Amino acid sequence: MVVLTGHSLTIEDVRKVVLEKVFVSAHPDSWQEVEKSRKAVEQVVKEKRVVYGINTGFGKFSDVLIDEKDVKELQYNLIQSHACGVGDPFPEEVSRAMVLLRANALLKGFSGVRPVVIERLLQLLNAEIHPVVPQQGSLGASGDLAPLSHLALVLMGEGEVFYKGARVKAIEALSKEGIAPITLEAKEGLALINGTQAMTAVGVVAYLEAETMAYESEMIAALTMEGLRGIVDAFDEDVHVVRGYPQQVEVARRIRIYLHDSKLTTRQGELRVQDAYSLRCIPQVHGASWQALDYVKEKLEIEINAATDNPLIFPDKRKVISGGNFHGQPIALAMDFMKIALSELANISERRIERLVNPQLNDLPPFLSPEPGLQSGAMIMQYCAASLVSENKTLAHPASVDSIPSSANQEDHVSMGTIAARHAYMILQNVRRVLAIELICAMEAVAYRGVEGMASNTRAFYEEARKIVPRIVKDRKFSDDIEAMNTWLKQFDWFTFFQKKLRTNKIK
Incomplete structure (x- = not known):
């Protein structure tokens, strides 16, 4: 209770x-x-x-x-x-x-x-x-x-x-x-x-989903690293400690944990000297989104315990005061910040999807197709991801910079915080679908490489995800796969599945 x-x-x-x-x-x-x-x-x-x-x-x-x-x-x-x-x-x-x-x-x-x-x-x-x-x-x-x-x-x-x-x-x-x-x-x-309980309620529910999704995005990125034979040197602890952002350091640490015994990743100079930014900069980009989410969490935890009524009654001091604690500006700004942070997780994910399907950027079958040309494979899944990230860019426009006077100009500045929160929740749904597409594509890529070479942690995740979406052996209606994976990611008990590993793993 x-x-x-x-x-x-x-x-x-x-x-x-x-x-x-x-x-x-x-x-x-x-x-x-x-x-x-x-x-x-x-x-x-x-x-x-x-x-x-x-x-x-x-x-x-x-x-x-x-x-x-x-x-x-x-x-x-x-x-x-x-x-x-x-x-x-x-x-x-x-x-x-x-x-x-x-x-x-x-x-x-x-x-x-x-x-x-x-x-x-x-x-x-x-x-x-x-x-x-x-x-x-x-x-x-x-x-x-x-x-x-x-x-x-x-x-x-x-x-x-x-x-x-x-x-x-x-x-x-x-x-x-x-x-x-x-x-x-x-x-x-x-x-x-x-x-402010409507905007704050949306914000808290969105944050709870976003926190899980942000963790999942790192595991999905780790699978993509294996599918593209990414260079793990970029996640070395020393690189991230000298930057100074704790969230960036933690993302890099988690990626190292996920990939520590992988036979599919490479070292710098082995196949190439360095990876594209969407792989090499995972800790920097995802870490920055975590910084924003930490800010959002701090503001939400204040607001869920806040007195936002008007007037406020202070019986011990015999005061009844009309004020403005109902104004949603703190949450409006936090929600707009979350919109941008979540959009960026989708932006970089879509770029990784492109690298997984584009034959000019990898040595995998074109568009991960089982029969390139006769079958399109994951070609249009990348289109779908591109559409979702483009939509996010319009939704990410800050609602808090707008204000329309109301009540005959008595209430002449408003926050539009509920709009910001609603749009944050809409962006969240789009981001998860983009990540679902990346996961489907990454699973195909590691299957071509050989799942026996996967890291033990990514392999465990792969096996669970494979129960939701089977291998692509023939073109099919992929919207069903995307929605099934989206639903699974939303419902997946991430913390039970992986948190113990993160707490006990001694890998530096």
Whole structure:
């Protein structure tokens, strides 16, 4: 079980809850802070003090005072009017992550909601009821208003959810699980939707997939090294230590581990003096992408424990302050950075694919074809990879450099962080397919060389991957192979399969 405190959630915790469906509870001490902030809200209402979002309108309507008898209707209207997301829904794991992150943020005790609101969010998680949340419609400042409003609808018994493999009305799933809808009271609607939990949820899910994929990309590159009889001297530790980047050093170390007993790789001068950059510079390029991913992870781990509400309530100091913690700029920049880093993994992979299939760049059968000319082999797989990397270049354009004013210019600078996160996730899917193509081609190349000469680590990976895609003995519909390999790479338990080797291997 993962216990939420509002302060200690990790990306590993998110993985357990979102992907492994581990149960979630709140730490008993957290409720005390929640109760204090709620009492502060009730005091504001009782004293008729003018506080944004409690007894005022929203955005440009912040100067419109709301009568005490209308504060519940204010919150209801807020959710209804803001639930205007469009497009396909987020994947279920993203929706689940949104619920988790919103519960954790509210548990910090700065949002002024009743405990029952958080309890309902935890019930959704543990019953595996996941709101249907359209992907498009958030500006990434004033919070992810539209996406989070669709989440909030479910607590009210409205909207739709994913439940037991089907898309159903929220009230149907709640009824089956014995969960009562709630009526939102003062501040609670605003507390549910003022935050960065949509972009951050997409970001965390994307990061979890990207981390695994980045490791896989190195093993796939190692197979390509064998298929092209690459020169291992370029991965010598001394070369990378003098550059000074720890991530580059680690990539080179892992490549050495994967290839340490290979009979297919060569030394400099044996066949040629040096390799092309797409082989020789694997540690430099992949290492730089790891630097970006490390930055992304750092920002995500801050954000998943952040108070992103507005206004924020500090009951111990008797302060209620309107600020801008809902602004998604830190995550917007991190997501744009991840887009570029992931795109580069595909860019260099596509260049390695070209080297595997181009007869002018290797001594393998042209396009790895079993009958060159009569059969095209992997020729058009390289086309597909080229198309995907080109698409990534358009998706990698930074979303965070754009801003369109909203709410009659009251909200005059926005982050577009949710767009950045969505595009990062789209790029991720493209990159994995490019890597799937490289793996298929690399497997063909090492099969021509003789798998008996492979390193023990790459051979183990090869044997597992061969269960998914067999040898190319005749042209076939390769899109099926690419999709099968893509799915396998996404689901492959990389850490169980290889992490022990990396921890214990003494190779320098």
